Amino acid sequence: MAEFPPDDGRRHESLPDPHPDWRVIESVPEYETGWFVGGYDLIEQPDGSRKRYYWAELATAVVVTAVTDDHVLFVEQYRPTIRHEQLELPAGVVEAEESFTAAARRELREETGFRADSLSLLEDVWVATGALRHKRAYVFAEGLEPVGQELDANEFLTPRAIPIEEAIQTVRSRPTNEATLQGLTLADEEGLL
Incomplete structure (x- = not known):
């Protein structure tokens, strides 16, 4: 599994704590190229349903x-x-x-x-x-x-x-x-x- 956030010598911005109505169940980095990290957050939405929100993180x-x-x-x-x-x-x-x-x-x-x-x-x-x-x-x-x-x-x-x-x-x-x-x-x- 990729180190997250990556310690690659580049600046990566910290994310704030999630909104209380959008609970993060898990945050999973799945893929790292050396240029970006890709993954998903499993989120409990305000109506109680759960959904994966996919993201790619690039350095600042x-x-x-x-x-x-x-x-x-x-x-x-x-x-x-x-x-x-x-x-x-x-x-x-x-x-x-x-x-x-x-x-x-x-x-x-x-x-x-x-x-x-x-x-x-x-x-x-x-x-x-x-x-x-x-x-x-x-x-x-x-x-x-x-x-x-x-x-x-x-x-x-x-x-x-x-x-x-x-x-x-x-x-x-x-x-x-x-x-x-x-x-x-x-x-x-x-x-x-």
Whole structure:
């Protein structure tokens, strides 16, 4: 049986105690890949019936909206899971004991080759709560200085800078992911773009 929560060096969010009307009979991790843990909770529902609620737990992640010289920094990369190249905001897993902004600083540096002077947390949210135990944070970065990329061995991506006024329309006109669109939207709503 997989260790739960996994002690994999990555940050995993603690779950609160269950609501008293939704009693957890058992929580069973059934499958571990090294990237996620899948399992189920057997729940006694408010009407007394029991049901298994299946979940997959992924480590906490961070998405970075970084602005320099009136441009937003993106990375272009092929995503084998959907068999398509995408334009995305820099992002990655938060390490154990690492803050959202520290993770954003590290990921931005590794993926784009820029170091940020100023980082601020825009929002942190639970993602796809019908199936996932996964928290994602959105961080805004500015005051950027080029210092050189440091890609992980499994990263094959190319940094791209898009003018701020074209950023949202550009990602909406080509394949992207929800994290990129949400990161841009949050920054725009805060008046940062």
